[in-house]
Amino acid sequence: MTNFIQHLVDALSVGSTYSLLALGLTLVFGVMGLVNFAYGMLIVWSGYAIGLLAGWHVNVVLAVVAVIGVATFLSLVMGEVAFRPFRKAPPLTLLLTSFGVSLILQASVRIIFGEGFRRVPTPSVLGNGLHAGGVRISVLQLVSVGTGTLVVLGLYLLLQRTTLGLQMRAYAEDADVAGMMGVRTERILTAAFAISGVIAGIVAMIWLAKIGTVQPSGDLNPTIKAFIAIVIGGLGSIRGAVLGGLILGVFESFLVAYLPSVLLPYGEALAFLLVIAVLVLRPQGVAGRVVELSR
Amino acid sequence: MLEVKGLVAGYGKVRAVNEVSLDVPAGSVLAVLGPNGAGKTTLMRTICGDLPVWAGEIALNGEDISRLRTDERAVRGVTLCPEGRRILSTLTVEENLRIGATALLRRAARTERHQILAHALERAFERFPVLKDRRSAPGGALSGGQQQMLAIARALMSAPSLLLLDEPSLGLAPQMIDEVYGFLAALQAEGLTLVLVEESSRRALDFADHGLVMKNGHVLFGGTADEVRNDPRLAGVFLGENAESAL
Numbered sequence: 001m002t003n004f005i006q007h008l009v010d011a012l013s014v015g016s017t018y019s020l021l022a023l024g025l026t027l028v029f030g031v032m033g034l035v036n037f038a039y040g041m042l043i044v045w046s047g048y049a050i051g052l053l054a055g056w057h058v059n060v061v062l063a064v065v066a067v068i069g070v071a072t073f074l075s076l077v078m079g080e081v082a083f084r085p086f087r088k089a090p091p092l093t094l095l096l097t098s099f100g101v102s103l104i105l106q107a108s109v110r111i112i113f114g115e116g117f118r119r120v121p122t123p124s125v126l127g128n129g130l131h132a133g134g135v136r137i138s139v140l141q142l143v144s145v146g147t148g149t150l151v152v153l154g155l156y157l158l159l160q161r162t163t164l165g166l167q168m169r170a171y172a173e174d175a176d177v178a179g180m181m182g183v184r185t186e187r188i189l190t191a192a193f194a195i196s197g198v199i200a201g202i203v204a205m206i207w208l209a210k211i212g213t214v215q216p217s218g219d220l221n222p223t224i225k226a227f228i229a230i231v232i233g234g235l236g237s238i239r240g241a242v243l244g245g246l247i248l249g250v251f252e253s254f255l256v257a258y259l260p261s262v263l264l265p266y267g268e269a270l271a272f273l274l275v276i277a278v279l280v281l282r283p284q285g286v287a288g289r290v291v292e293l294s295r
Numbered sequence: 296m297l298e299v300k301g302l303v304a305g306y307g308k309v310r311a312v313n314e315v316s317l318d319v320p321a322g323s324v325l326a327v328l329g330p331n332g333a334g335k336t337t338l339m340r341t342i343c344g345d346l347p348v349w350a351g352e353i354a355l356n357g358e359d360i361s362r363l364r365t366d367e368r369a370v371r372g373v374t375l376c377p378e379g380r381r382i383l384s385t386l387t388v389e390e391n392l393r394i395g396a397t398a399l400l401r402r403a404a405r406t407e408r409h410q411i412l413a414h415a416l417e418r419a420f421e422r423f424p425v426l427k428d429r430r431s432a433p434g435g436a437l438s439g440g441q442q443q444m445l446a447i448a449r450a451l452m453s454a455p456s457l458l459l460l461d462e463p464s465l466g467l468a469p470q471m472i473d474e475v476y477g478f479l480a481a482l483q484a485e486g487l488t489l490v491l492v493e494e495s496s497r498r499a500l501d502f503a504d505h506g507l508v509m510k511n512g513h514v515l516f517g518g519t520a521d522e523v524r525n526d527p528r529l530a531g532v533f534l535g536e537n538a539e540s541a542l
Contacts, residue, residue, distance in 0.1 A: 163393075170383050170394045176345050177381045182369035182398025182453060 002134040007257045008250075013141035015249020016148030017206050021222050022229035022241035023155060024199035028079075030172045030236035031192040032087055034094040038078055039226065040219025041105035042071045042197060046204030047120050047214030048113050054121040068201030074105070075197025076190065084189055102219065109216040122209040144206045151202060152242055155195070159238065164191060172236070228271060232278050234285025243287050248274070296321040296488045297342070297373075297457055302351035304341040305512075311337035313512040314351070319457070319505075324489040326503035326520065330533060333509040335492040336378050339461045342490075343375035344368045355457065369398035372456035376463065378492075380446040384435025388426050391434050391445055392419055395452030419448045422478070440471040447478060458482070461492045476502060500524045508532055 025039050049070040053063040082101045086093050126140040159165035171178040171188040179185045207222055208214055225248065230236075233244025251274055255267050263270075278285065297319040305311040312334040319325045327335050340346045342353055344365035353361040360368050383391050396415050400408045420427035423444045429437060437445060443463060450458060463479070464472040479502065483489060493499035500506050506523030508515045510532055516523070523529060 166386075166390055166393060167397070169386060169390075173383045173385055174381055176365075177377065177383065178394065179365035180343055180345060180369060180375050180377065181394050181449070182366045182401055183394065184366050185364075 003257070006135050007253050009135060009137055009141065011250040011253035012246070013144050013249075014253055015246035016145045017203060017210070017245070018225050018229045018248050019242045019245025020148050020151055020199060020203040020206070021226035022233065022245045023151065023238065024196040024203065025223075025226040026230045026233075026236055026238065026241040027155075027199070028192050028196045029230065030238075031168060031188060032083065032094070033091050034083060034098060035227065035235075036078075036083075036101075036196075037095070037098040037223055037227075038082075038101035038105060038219075039098075039196070039200060040221075040223030041102050041109075042074055042200035043204040043207060043222050044109060044214060044216065044218045045074055045105065046071045046201055047208045047218065048109065048118070050120050050205065050208060051118050051214070060123055064205065067205055068198055071201030071204060072194055072197035075193045075200060078105075079189060079193030083193075084186075087189065106216050106219065113216070115216065117213040117215045120208040120212060120214050122212070126209055140206070140209055144210075147202060147206060151199060152238075155199075155238060158195070168192065228275055230285075231275050232286060234287045237285065237287050240285050240287035244285065247286065296323075296356060297490070298352075298354040298357075299342065300352045300354075302338070302341065302353065303349040304337055304346050305349065306337070306346070310349070311512050312341060315509070315512075315514050316351075317507055317514070317517070319488055319490060321456075321488055322486045323505060324483055324491060324503040326499035326506045326523075327490060327492045327509060328494070328499060328506060328523075328532075329509035329515075331494065332511070334512040335494075335509055336461055337512075338509070339375055339459045339490070339492055340377075343373055343459055345375070345377075366398070369453055369455075370401050372398075372453075373459070374398065374450045374453045374455035374457070375459040376446050376450040376461065378461035378465070380442045382434040382437070382442045382445055382449075384433060386434055387431050388434055388437070388445060389416070389430040391449050392416060392426070392452050395449035398453035398455075415452055415454070419452060422451075422481075423448050440467055440474070443467060443471070443475055444478075447475070451482075455487070457488045457490070459490045459492075462494065463491070464493065464498065472498070497524075 025036060028034055028036050046067050049067050050063065053066055058066065078101050082097055083094065086097055126143065127138065129136045129138040159169060167178065167183045168188055168191060171183060171185060175185055229244035229248050230241050231244070232247055233240025233242070248271065252267065252271060255270055256264065259267065299315060299317045302312055302315045303310060315338060317325065327338065329335055337346060341348060344363060348361040351361070352359055355371055355373060360371060360373070363371070383394065386394065393412065396412050399415060400412060403411050425441055426445055426448055429441065434442070434445060447463065463475050467475065476498065479489065491499050491503060500520045500523060503520045505517065506520050507517035508523060508529065515532060516526060516528060
């Protein structure tokens, strides 16, 4: 039983991080139909930013703000430069563009910071843990679940309770009609990329604290996890991203815990089996409707 | 109020509107008629800014608006109630109306917006009580007739000076069409300038002050509603379509 609870705690911690990753990806998808495969590069760039900031001995609070700033800035730049000109193009064009952006961001990391792993320094307090009845909960796990909850709550309030959120939901469903009603449509894309960037910056710190290092191709794993989560949950759905991330977290954690060790190397592949199963049984995702950017 | 001169517009490489000119005096109703594919919807979408102007000019109260974005035209008072209603189905009825008020609120001072929105919502619910009953329902859950009411109510939320209506009676039961035209008559009485696109002409011509008949992107003829109704060419336009029901 203790073991089971321990796995559940781990699953929640991993799952909440996946949910966060998925939120940033699904938001932009909901607004402009783009699966932004350059999204993971925001995490990589945030990782190098953390390294630099730590090297300069910047105060932790300031560093957190700066990392979120870097990710948001990059996200806005890619939105304006690479995606806005193609906003009316077919989804395939957007998809290919996102691969292009990802390659450019990755090459620039290699040129500036070089090949190979770099350690991402984290405050040592994150490694501390609480013990309760044989179950260990680390500060990092608490932080990741807490942050996940706060971001989901914040995003929900933003989308459901503010005028900007209302306009984003309207734009997501029918951009032309939103324009006809007077919505400054050009601002909606900006807002979507800004929020996606903020989320990427936040999740980058948690993600990188968990794995401890960053490398130029470190975008692949988070992008794929986020993508799997939103496919499971339903593309473009906020609730779907949260659920999809949690489901993926639970699935992975329990797989690692209970799978015979011979099968462990196939853990990743099994995650895709889960995706295939969802796509076959419920193609719109667990929480998805056909078109939406909503709860 | 609205002056269109030599307007050319279309989709891709197709010229769907060719050298169209029209003049809508303030407070009047213009009915734009014509068979399927005449360019009526393209004309409406170009006037509201949803499609770009290829050539020609669109002027609102003497100001050239043909290069303005859709949302800027909405702020200046041009609102389209689009073909097929285009209700935001995942938003509630009230949220649809609030989106409709965006242009109105952009004209107002920041401090007054809250009050203006509340007043506009109240007004819409007075005019369309059925929407008040269903204010929290998703737009997609309404019946076709209710959706048409919502589409008109949403367009009116911007307090437009020029309302463009693209086939407001399309797909509605006859009783519902009567109701829609009842609302339009009330708007006309309030002095709103209307441009109405309909495929079938009798109902629209009975209601309008002026008529304009289009075919293949061109204006065939126009005039007062009576002149258009009595024009022998009218029957020819719809020949092969469904001439009898059209007249």
